[in-house]
Amino acid sequence: MQMEQYPIKDKFPRLEQLRQNHIVIKFGGNAISGHDELKRFAKDVAMMRSLGLQPVLVHGGGPEITREMRLRGLEPRKVAGLRITDTQTLEVAEYVLGRINREIVKALKGAGVDACGMPGHHGGMMRCVRKDPILAYDEEGNLATVDLGHVGDVESIDAKPITLLTASGMVPVVYPLGKDDDGVLVNVNADTAAAHIAAALDCEELILITDVPGILADVNDSESLLDEVSIKQVDELIEGGVVKDGMVPKIEACRLALEKGVRATHMLGGKDSEHLLRQILDGKHRGTKITNG
Ligand SMILES: Nc1ncnc2c1ncn2[C@@H]1O[C@H](COP(=O)(O)OP(=O)(O)OP(=O)(O)O)[C@@H](O)[C@H]1O
Numbered sequence: 220m221q222m223e224q225y226p227i228k229d230k231f232p233r234l235e236q237l238r239q240n241h242i243v244i245k246f247g248g249n250a251i252s253g254h255d256e257l258k259r260f261a262k263d264v265a266m267m268r269s270l271g272l273q274p275v276l277v278h279g280g281g282p283e284i285t286r287e288m289r290l291r292g293l294e295p296r297k298v299a300g301l302r303i304t305d306t307q308t309l310e311v312a313e314y315v316l317g318r319i320n321r322e323i324v325k326a327l328k329g330a331g332v333d334a335c336g337m338p339g340h341h342g343g344m345m346r347c348v349r350k351d352p353i354l355a356y357d358e359e360g361n362l363a364t365v366d367l368g369h370v371g372d373v374e375s376i377d378a379k380p381i382t383l384l385t386a387s388g389m390v391p392v393v394y395p396l397g398k399d400d401d402g403v404l405v406n407v408n409a410d411t412a413a414a415h416i417a418a419a420l421d422c423e424e425l426i427l428i429t430d431v432p433g434i435l436a437d438v439n440d441s442e443s444l445l446d447e448v449s450i451k452q453v454d455e456l457i458e459g460g461v462v463k464d465g466m467v468p469k470i471e472a473c474r475l476a477l478e479k480g481v482r483a484t485h486m487l488g489g490k491d492s493e494h495l496l497r498q499i500l501d502g503k504h505r506g507t508k509i510t511n512g
């Protein structure tokens with residue numbers, strides 16, 4: 220997309236409002252990956268910056284962590300879309316997320332964006348407690364209490380490390396590792412971390428970019444996209460089994476962000492940058508809007 224196509228302030232009344240505040244954009248490891256996609260995304264971020272917007276980026280790395288675990292002979296395990304994180308898994312997550320973060324920052328710098336990469340615990344930003352065991356269907360399909368290991372619940376976010384960066388024109392790029400009060404590292408789902416960060420920034424919009432166009436009524440049919448879902452419908456969708464795996468923390472993240480005052484949340488597919496810029500510029504998109512109703 221060329222800059223000239225979107226130059227006119229009057230044409231995009233949302234811009235003025237969006238400029239007042241942060242936009243948190245989270246993207247997953249399958250949504251935007253590889254050199255070309257990262258390059259394209261970095262150009263979009265450069266465009267946002269040139270329009271005076273303040274994007275804050277949060278990224279996951281699920282598929283890459285899974286790949287690296289298999290390379291090391293470890294078996295990845297997930298329950299309710301959350302990774303069971305033993306000590307070896309945590310080591311892999313730290314290594315892989317740090318590597319992805321450097322690649323993203325490099326791509327952004329290549330596009331002229333002054334980016335700063337950091338883990339969620341940087342500067343005491345994301346304070347966590349170790350997550351209690353959860354009641355969920357285990358890998359054999361039985362309802363059980365599952366201990367997720369080194370997985371954290373976010374207790375609080377100190378947004379200052381982020382606002383200091385954005386105030387000086389930088390784009391923070393955060394990966395979702397937190398620490399508890401004893402300094403022990405924990406893994407946090409990236410959607411959950413993004414929602415807490417968005418809430419702490421009292422931001423205008425949380426955008427979750429993933430490898431599907433949004434919430435699908437049938438996960439195997441990309442045409443079955445739900446345009447709009449209210450937070451009242453979230454439980455129904457989870458209990459009815461429509462939303463499962465990695466979509467569970469994603470929809471919960473939207474609910475949390477909206478409940479904490481974030482004005483709007485959207486899910487978009489990452490393979491076409493048109494959706495992201497259109498969503499930001501004129502609110503039109505192909506994706507799922509989660510509403511507060
Ligand atoms: N109803 C649904 N609609 C769409 N996707 C669904 C649904 N139910 C389950 N999913 C799954 O959720 C996945 C997206 O979550 P996933 O955690 O895999 O990716 P991500 O969060 O974008 O990446 P990362 O975990 O690396 O941050 C989709 O690829 C799809 O398989």
Ligand SMILES: [Mg+2]
Pocket residue numbers: 247279281409410465
């Ligand atoms: Mg995920």
